[in-house]
Amino acid sequence: MIARGLVMLVAAAALAGCSSGNDTAPLFPQLFTIGKEAVAGRAARRAQAAAPLLTRAALEGIEGSHIEVTIERRAITGYLERGLVRSDAGPGRVEYWRTQDNVSLGFRNGVLIATRGLGGDLVSSEVQVAGGRLGPASGGERGMHIRSGDLQVVRLGLACDLEDLGPETVTVVERAHATRHLRERCVTAGTVVGGQQLGAGEVVNDYWIDTRAGLMRQSRQWAGPEIGYLKIRRLLD
Amino acid sequence: MSDRVRRAFATGGLAVLLAVPLVMSAVAQERGEPSFAPLPTPSLNFYGVPGLIDMPSAETLADGQFTFAYSWFGGQSRYTASFQALPWLSGSFRYNGIQNWNLGGFGTYYDRGFDVRFRLHRETRRWPEITLGLQDFIGTGVYAGEYIVATKTFATPGLNPGSLPGRLKLTAGLGWGRLGSHGSIGTPFGAKRPAFVPNSTGGKLAYDQWFRGPVAPFGGVEWQINDRWGLKAEYSSDAYLTETQTTSVFERKSNLNFGLEYQVTRRTRLGAYYLYGSELAVTAQIQLNPNHPINRLAAPAPQPVVPRPPRVDNPLAWSTDWAASPEALREVQARVTPLLAAEGLVLEHLTLSADRVELRYRNERYTSQTIAAGRAARVLAGQLPSSVETFRLVPVAGGLGLAAIELRRSDLEALEFDGMSTAALRAVTGIGEAPPLAAEALTGTVYPRFTWAVGPFFEPAYFDPAKPIRMDYGVELNAAWEPGPGWIVAGTLRHRLGGNVAGGRASNSVLPHVRTDQVQYAQSDTTLRNLYAAYQWKPGANLYARLTGGLLERMYGGISGELLWKPVDSRLALGIEGNYVRQRDFDQGFGFRDYTVATGHASAYFEMGRGYVAEASVGRYLAGDVGGTLSVDRIFANGWSVGGWFTLTNVSAAEFGEGSFDKGVRFSIPVNWFLGKPTQQSVGLSIRPIQRDGGQKLDVPGRLYGQVRQAHERALDTEWGRVWE
Known part of the structure; x- marks a missing residue:
């Protein structure tokens, strides 16, 4: 095959080339490790696909607050434990959640403001939250700062409308919760930065807020063009 | 809009690649999520x-x-x-x-x-x-x-x-x-x-x-x-x-x-x-396209910066008594070192006082110095006593302190979750020249340091009419010993397992055969690629120097000296390099042939903006010819680099032979662009339409400009977006 031949040729010739590190760490052991990890990762994903559904009984005895996050586009689910909880000069409260394999998410009053460890991450986010109210406090301007393919940060400006869809009952692993459903609809005209076009489009974020418990029971939030939508459920308070 | 369009947007797939831009964007405005099309x-x-x-x-x-x-x-x-x-x-x-x-x-x-x-x-x-x-x-x-x-x-x-x-x-x-x-x-x-x-x-x-x-x-x-x-x-x-x-x-x-x-x-x-x-x-x-990697680079998530307790709540935590105790300082160093190592950073020196810290570290994992600095700052913020407010981070390469990135711990604490955290942190960060090492600095356990590696190698040769691409392959052993900051003794031993470079065309050059004897150099299976000792140091403000001696490259051995002037905030750098070398024996052992030459260049480097770096140099080349080289490379923030060069010397077109003068194109692609994992390796090629003997430079290991530029202000600004990664 010609195309493959060309690729092989370029790859083979390229391997003879330079290395930018000033250390002598060799490339091939790294390739081997990464290949091994990739195989292990695929096996883990297969195993996960066959994993039984969560039950409340299975969750009993697990310590700490946990959320379940599904990256819809890749159909991968992970479990994150709450780490740092803090406030800063901005409104609301920041919570930092983390998986055991070092993927983390940051929220401000339950609204996603950062991801790390996924690639194409949401570096930071300007959100409209207020005081102790969970979820976005109002519509208006939002800014998402996204890691682009050439590792720059691109700001995507969004104009959002907030809609209260009223009370809804949400069931998370056998437990029903009375929540209020907020829907945030954001549109963007897109942007062109450094030869890259971030297209126009619309984003819809949904939040199911348990006001009585003061918890975001469930949400579906957009984490940027590279990651797409995340579905987030609060498993353990 | 059809599901197909939405799917195409979701996967960033072919439809996006080839679809009509006008129609697509109009549709996308209504429903699809934004994508990096x-x-x-x-x-x-x-x-x-x-x-x-x-x-x-x-x-x-x-x-x-x-x-x-x-x-x-x-x-x-x-x-x-x-x-x-x-x-x-x-x-x-x-x-x-x-x-x-x-x-x-x-x-x-x-x-x-x-x-x-x-x-x-x-x-x-x-x-x-x-x-x-x-x-x-x-x-x-x-x-x-x-x-x-x-x-x-x-x-x-x-x-x-x-x-x-x-x-x-x-x-x-x-x-x-x-x-x-x-x-x-x-x-x-x-x-x-x-x-x-x-x-x-x-x-x-x-x-x-x-x-x-x-x-x-x-x-x-x-x-x-x-x-x-x-x-x-x-x-x-x-x-x-x-x-x-x-x-x-x-x-x-x-x-x-x-x-x-x-x-x-x-x-x-x-x-x-x-x-x-x-x-x-x-x-x-x-x-x-460099902007669209095969696999998106994802570094494991960092530890968040934990704010210090307010002084009024916990005055004890803000005590500065520890700074007077050498044991306490060493204890801090012992805590910080493994955490830095976990981020691929090697602590070289640590200077601590009650309110300031200077960390000199070597980055062995990331292509970008900004993510390394960000990770180092996070480790310091997590481990140092509360009274330490000012962080000065000094990335080090080959013993050279390349730059000083200075930021305040309270800014790190305040800005991590700020909506515009990246730009906000840059606004309060100072980037300047690395000061001389303080006398009271604690030394890390890095020296003496011995590293080695075994891996395959591929050695191509191009454009022989009988066979456009020839290739040798085999195993390569690299070893390096660093007895102290700035010193290195390193060598590469190769053993060829197969290939066909040895069957190439013999040189027909009328100039001294300074580069065209590749075929002769490809006759032995086991070769000592290089074996040299080098010392790098900073002789003065904005100055960097290097001395290297030994078997410098495959074809030459001798001595080489270089001096580079490069202020941290300057687009311009000036360098001068002098070498006295002798041609090595074809078998690439310790022997030499009888061709000796003094070669060297004065160079000006200029960062033109938008990633373009130009280099103009004049001097004497390996065949004793005198002239100049101009090169331009475009360096992307993610490490991709593509460029070209040409050299004109006083060798006439007839003496030079086919091609008339030396020219070529080169590119380098970071391996993390393919793999999506942090690694410093890159793969690349320099291709000449034809290899001749005019306008040829010595290939000295460890030239200064590349080491220095990557940690100076313009490179740091270009890559600043990774500082919170």
Whole structure:
């Protein structure tokens, strides 16, 4: 095959080339490790696909607050434990959640403001939250700062409308919760930065807020063009 | 909007790649989520530039696009690599072979050529894109031709309801040279055009022939039916005079060419064609863009910065008594060292006082110094006593303190979750020159340091007419010993397991054989690639120095000294390098041949902005020739680099031989762009159309500019977006 031949040729010739590190760490052991990890990762994903559904009984005895996050586009689910909880000069409260394999998410009053460890991450986010109210406090301007393919940060400006869809009952692993459903609809005209076009489009974020418990029971939030939508459920308070 | 469109947006797939931009964006405005849509990219022609089949079109590749194309028809194969260097400028390098040439002593005629294309007008709603191109514009010019061409794009309805719309592209142009050889309509800029001479040395700009001689119209149409399939038809103005009349490479029975193309993956396109009424033909095209990595780079999430308790709540935690106790300082160092190591950072020195810290560290994991600095700052914020407020981070390479990145711990605490955290942190960060190491600095356990590695190697050799690409392969052992900061003793031992470089052409150079004896150097299986000792230090403000001695490279051993002036915030750097070297024996042991030369250069480096780095140097080259080299590289924030160079010396074109002067193109791609994991390796190539002996530089390990630039202000600013990663 010609195309493959060309690729092989370029790859083979390229391997003879330079290395930018000033250390002598060799490339091939790294390739081997990464290949091994990739195989292990695929096996883990297969195993996960066959994993039984969560039950409340299975969750009993697990310590700490946990959320379940599904990256819809890749159909991968992970479990994150709450780490740092803090406030800063901005409104609301920041919570930092983390998986055991070092993927983390940051929220401000339950609204996603950062991801790390996924690639194409949401570096930071300007959100409209207020005081102790969970979820976005109002519509208006939002800014998402996204890691682009050439590792720059691109700001995507969004104009959002907030809609209260009223009370809804949400069931998370056998437990029903009375929540209020907020829907945030954001549109963007897109942007062109450094030869890259971030297209126009619309984003819809949904939040199911348990006001009585003061918890975001469930949400579906957009984490940027590279990651797409995340579905987030609060498993353990 | 159909589900298909939405899926295409979600996957960033082919539909996005090829869809009609106008229609798509209108649809996307309504429903789809925003995506980093690669700009629709044109398909390539037989010369590996945007075009129809054998004719060019006016279309322009996306900025930074890097393409490889192979085409074959009638015993003629062409390999072309192109790079869109600027939004309006692209360059190509081509290697071609024409079978059944049987002229001038060539059975098969091999040649190399460069093209350049300028976009004169960008397509608008009403007006077409207009491009001026020079094909094979230096060199012996078997494919020499010039053209001005216009292309207009129209949307066409989808094949059936619900399918994506197609795209129709109409192209018309005027060609000179090869592209004006059939159906000429006149000679507007003079009738005289020097004839193609296969045996000339070539290599000179052929400006005396550009746009001279007959001009002929050409044109055609491309219909991209959907995201996969494309149809092409064209009228060719290339008579293939030499190929069909002087000799008989193939028969040209028609002016019309037809083709069918299929987009196999987002980056690969294949085509099949019927050319000139007589020949079946194929192409394969690969397009890459530095902005669209194969795998997205993801570093494991960092630990968040934990704010210190307020002083009023916990005055004890803010005590500064610890700073007076050497044990306490060492205890801090012992806590910090493994945490830095977990981030791929090696602590070299730590200077602590009650309110300040200076950390000197070596980054062994990340291509970017900003993510390394960010990770180092996080470790310090997590471990140091509360009273330490000012962090000075000094990245170190080969013992050289490269820069001082100074930030306040309270800013780190305040800004981590700020909406504009990246820009906000830069606004309160100082970047300056690294000060001399403080006397009271604690030394890490890094020295003496011994590292070694075993891996495979591949050693290519290009453009031998008998075999365009030759390759040796085998195993390589690298070892390095660093007795102290700035000192290194390193070597590389190779054992070849197989290959065919040893069977290449012998040198016919009339100059001292300073580089053309590659074949002789490829005769031994076990070779000592290099073995040298070097010392690097900072002799003064903004100055960096290096001394190296030993077997410096495969072909030369001797001594080398370099001095570089580069202020941290300056675009400009000046350097001077002097070497006294002797040619090594062909077996690459410890012996030498009797060729000795003093070679060296004065260089100016300039960061032009937008990632372009230019280097101009003048001096004496390995063959004793005197002259200058100019190079320009485009370095992307993610580490991709693509560039080229040329050298003119007092060696005449006749003495130099084929090519007339030294020139070439080079690229380097970070391995993390393929793998998506942090690693500092990169793969790359430098390709010369032909390797001769004029204008050749010594290949000294550890030149200073590359080490220093990557941690200076402009590089840090370009990569600043990774500081919170």
